[in-house]
Amino acid sequence: xxxxxxxxxxxxxxxxxxxxxxxxxxxxxxxxxxxxxxxxxxxxxxxxxxxxxxxxxxxxxxxxxxxxxxxxxxxxxxxxxxxxxxxxxxxxxxxxxxxxxxxxxxxxxxxxxxxxxxxxxxxxxxxxxxxxxxxxxxxxxxxxxxxxxxxxxxxxxxxxxxxxxxxxxxxxxxxxxxxxxxxxxxxxxxxxxxxxxxxxxxxxxxxxxxxxxxxxxxxxxxxxxxxxxxxxxxxxxxxxxxxxxxxxxxxxxxxxxxxxxxxxxxxxxxxxxxxxxxxxxxxxxxxxxxxxxxxxxxxxxxxxxxxxxxxxxxxxxxxxxxxxxxxxxxxxxxxxxxxxxxxxxxxxxxxxxxxxxxxxxxxxxxxxxxxxxxxxxxxxxxxxxxxxxxxxxxxxxxxxxxxxxxxxxxxxxxxxxxxxxxxxxxxxxxxxxxxxxxxxxxxxxxxxxxxxxxxxxxxxxxxxxxxxxxxxxxxxxxxxxxxxxxxxxxxxxxxxxxxxxxxxxxxxx
RNA sequence: GGGCGUGUAGCUCAACGGUAGAGCAGUGGCCUUUUAAGCCAUUGGUUGGGGGUUCGAAUCCCUCCACGCUCACCA
Numbered sequence: 001x002x003x004x005x006x007x008x009x010x011x012x013x014x015x016x017x018x019x020x021x022x023x024x025x026x027x028x029x030x031x032x033x034x035x036x037x038x039x040x041x042x043x044x045x046x047x048x049x050x051x052x053x054x055x056x057x058x059x060x061x062x063x064x065x066x067x068x069x070x071x072x073x074x075x076x077x078x079x080x081x082x083x084x085x086x087x088x089x090x091x092x093x094x095x096x097x098x099x100x101x102x103x104x105x106x107x108x109x110x111x112x113x114x115x116x117x118x119x120x121x122x123x124x125x126x127x128x129x130x131x132x133x134x135x136x137x138x139x140x141x142x143x144x145x146x147x148x149x150x151x152x153x154x155x156x157x158x159x160x161x162x163x164x165x166x167x168x169x170x171x172x173x174x175x176x177x178x179x180x181x182x183x184x185x186x187x188x189x190x191x192x193x194x195x196x197x198x199x200x201x202x203x204x205x206x207x208x209x210x211x212x213x214x215x216x217x218x219x220x221x222x223x224x225x226x227x228x229x230x231x232x233x234x235x236x237x238x239x240x241x242x243x244x245x246x247x248x249x250x251x252x253x254x255x256x257x258x259x260x261x262x263x264x265x266x267x268x269x270x271x272x273x274x275x276x277x278x279x280x281x282x283x284x285x286x287x288x289x290x291x292x293x294x295x296x297x298x299x300x301x302x303x304x305x306x307x308x309x310x311x312x313x314x315x316x317x318x319x320x321x322x323x324x325x326x327x328x329x330x331x332x333x334x335x336x337x338x339x340x341x342x343x344x345x346x347x348x349x350x351x352x353x354x355x356x357x358x359x360x361x362x363x364x365x366x367x368x369x370x371x372x373x374x375x376x377x378x379x380x381x382x383x384x385x386x387x388x389x390x391x392x393x394x395x396x397x398x399x400x401x402x403x404x405x406x407x408x409x410x411x412x413x414x415x416x417x418x419x420x421x422x423x424x425x426x427x428x429x430x431x432x433x434x435x436x437x438x439x440x441x442x443x444x445x446x447x448x449x450x451x452x453x454x455x456x457x458x459x460x461x462x463x464x465x466x467x468x469x470x471x472x473x474x475x476x477x478x479x480x481x482x483x484x485x486x487x488x489x490x491x492x493x494x495x496x497x498x499x500x501x502x503x504x505x506x507x508x509x
Numbered sequence: 510g511g512g513c514g515u516g517u518a519g520c521u522c523a524a525c526g527g528u529a530g531a532g533c534a535g536u537g538g539c540c541u542u543u544u545a546a547g548c549c550a551u552u553g554g555u556u557g558g559g560g561g562u563u564c565g566a567a568u569c570c571c572u573c574c575a576c577g578c579u580c581a582c583c584a
Contacts, residue, residue: 007553008519008535072547073540092541110534124542146520147534149545161545162533163521168576180520223584243584269583364580376584400584418584428584479584494577507575 008144015107016140024103026140031115035060038084041128044120058120062087062130063138065179066112068149076104077129080114088129089116095133104135111141146180171502190309191486191498195262197305198282198482205297207258207284212247214240214264218461221245221403224267227277240266244283245403245477249432250467252287252475260284262482273494274424277503280482287473290431291404291415294476295392298419298427299326302390302485309489317422317491320388324421328390333379336393340382345375349412372400379418387420402442404430422488429478436468 004010019026035043040060047055064080064087076091093101095118108114118132146164153159164170170177170184177184199209217236219226221243229238244261251259265281286293303313303324313325331339338344341361348354351371358365358374365377375397383393395407396416404414415431433439443460486498496502 006519006535011535068544070543070546071540072543075541075543077543077546079544088544090542094541123544125544127542127544129542144519144534148520149533151545159545161521165521166516166576168516169520171576225583267583270581272583273578275583366581380584396584425584505575 002142004142009142012109012140012142012144015109016142019103019107019137019140022103024107024137026137028136028138031063031138032061032117033063033115035062036084037062037064037080037082037087040087040120040130041085044122044128047120048122059117060120060130061115061117062089063115064113065141066108066110066114069108069110071105074101076101080116088123088127089114089118089132089135090121090123090129091116091132091135095131096135100135103137108137109141109144110147111143111145113138113141145176148180168504171496171504172507174500187486187490187492187498188500190490193309194305194486194489195280195482197308198262198301198480201301201304202258202260202284205258205286207260207286208256210248210251210256210259210261211263212241212244212251212261214266216241216247218459218463220459220461220464222265222267223400225269227266227268242267243479244281245479246461246464248283248285249472249475249477250464252285253467253470253472257288257473258284258286271503273496274484274487276483276495276499279495279499282480282482283477285432285475285477287475289476290474291394291417291429291476294429294431294478295328295330295394295417295419296326297476298429298478298480299324299328299390299392302421302426302480305485306489315489315491317388317488318493320422322389322422322488324390328392328419330392330394330417332395333375333383333393333397334395336383336391337375337378340386341378343378345378370399372397376400384420384425385423388423390419390421392417392419399445401430402446403433403439405433405435424484424488425481426484426488427478427480429476432472432475432477434468434472434474436465436472439468440465 004013016026040062044055044058047058050056062080064082066078067081067086068079070077074093078089079086080089091101091104115136115138116130116132117134118130121129121131123129147162148164149161151159151161164177164180203209215229215238217238219239219242222245224242226242227240229240231238242265244263248259248261260283262280262282264278266278268277269275271277286297303326306313306315306324313323315322315324334345341363343357343361345354348357351369351374354371354374355365355367358378363378363381365374369377379393394417395413398406398412398414401414401416404416407413407415417429418425419427433442447460483495483498487493487495490498492498
């Protein structure tokens with residue numbers, strides 16, 4: 001059973017039992033509400049506008065959490081907050097009676113939820129308020145939330161006194177963060193808007209939203225280590241998906257022209273400011289197009305989403321002004337690397353030579369990496385951080401892209417792009433490989449490239465190959481990291497800021 | 510996993526070898542139009558855990574834990 005651990009909690013626990021002794025139900029079942037905080041204020045303002053001298057009397061019942069209180073002798077002022085905003089309660093002992101007023105004085109705390117009935121009025125200082133005639137406790141708060149006071153300056157700017165900004169505690173107790181920090185609440189509102197804007201956009205394109213297995217007997221579609229779990233009755237190991245790719249493309253075989261899925265991917269890898277073990281991915285696939293079509297679609301989609309979420313296509317991210325209006329810059333990977341490092345990887349067609357060139361240029365590289373991996377390192381280290389304005393990097397080495405078609409006339413490259421904004425990879429797309437025999441060869445190639453015990457190896461997915469042998473239309477596909485898109489649109493530099501409950505290490509007792 | 514840094518009251522922070530403090534919150538008092546209310550009084554801490562050095566440790570050392578930054582890893 002919970003025991004108070006500090007003085008404020010002891011006080012609240014005492015108040016709780018005293019209330020119960022007096023027959024007050026501190027957590028009643030029934031609630032009445034006629035107006036939200038915002039509705040109450042705007043209804044009164046409307047009544048004032050209609051008749052400035054004598055606005056029609058307006059009785060409301062509002063509910064919310066007490067976020068500010070000020071006892072002033074036989075009067076009591078409080079702001080209550082609900083999901084729509086705040087409204088001030090003005091309680092006078094004459095209005096509610098001595099018993100209720102004494103309850104307010106002795107037993108009400110910041111953080112408690114109350115229901116208040118009264119008439120709308122303006123106080124002497126001009127604030128629209130509820131002059132309360134009945135006040136009911138809806139829920140007693142036993143632990144104190146961090147106290148943050150606000151002063152609204154004449155110019156409308158809000159100055160805040162006090163804070164709850166310990167990063168770890170904000171993540172571990174997100175409920176407290178949200179309750180107390182409106183900025184945090186806004187981030188997740190924008191996150192929801194982002195996801196629904198993505199849905200609306202793709203629905204409008206005629207794409208079908210689908211759901212594919214999260215528990216998969218064979219994982220694939222990306223190079224990442226999976227989480228492994230087990231189905232007891234089937235005596236079968238299952239993997240949490242690392243991508244949706246292979247299932248979504250099966251659906252194109254099934255004659256949907258365009259499908260998409262928004263959902264969770266799981267990767268058993270390092271955690272960083274832009275990596276969480278589970279993250280939200282959007283993947284969309286469209287028949288009868290290629291990666292050029294995907295680029296057009298992607299830039300239109302992100303610009304459209306940005307407009308709906310932020311009100312425009314010019315956004316601010318980490319001090320940069322970023323213009324998301326299409327068209328976006330398109331440059332080949334080879335040119336981008338040459339431009340940033342002076343290295344033309346075409347001059348270094350094998351891993352050894354490229355490694356040497358990178359060393360000579362003072363760039364870190366793993367001596368055991370494959371040629372494709374080295375190119376990827378060059379991209380990640382030398383190019384990616386410089387890609388602040390939206391940029392498509394196109395045409396990737398074939399051996400790190402097992403699901404993309406080769407560039408006609410250039411067997412060493414595939415039709416693939418990654419899109420970068422704000423120095424972060426936001427998406428990855430291909431002209432999807434639809435040749436079942438070529439795909440099978442690529443699978444085998446990949447499994448030879450990685451050691452057998454390497455968990456990043458892409459396992460051969462026989463069922464996927466069977467699907468493709470029935471005929472898959474030419475198509476383009478793209479994956480977009482939704483969390484990173486939200487980071488971009490909310491100007492947050494850590495993925496944990498845009499995840500409600502980011503993964504944290506378990507704390508020892 | 511490596512390096513650097515942080516951890517003090519419910520929250521935000523001081524004190525950096527010599528009795529652990531402030532503001533807010535809390536408690537008691539005054540105030541029936543306040544709004545960061547104010548005024549008076551006051552409670553609250555094994556200074557993240559454990560060990561060591563020292564006459565004396567929040568402070569120095571070791572170790573463990575968590576978080577942050579960074580490197581490695583990572584489509």
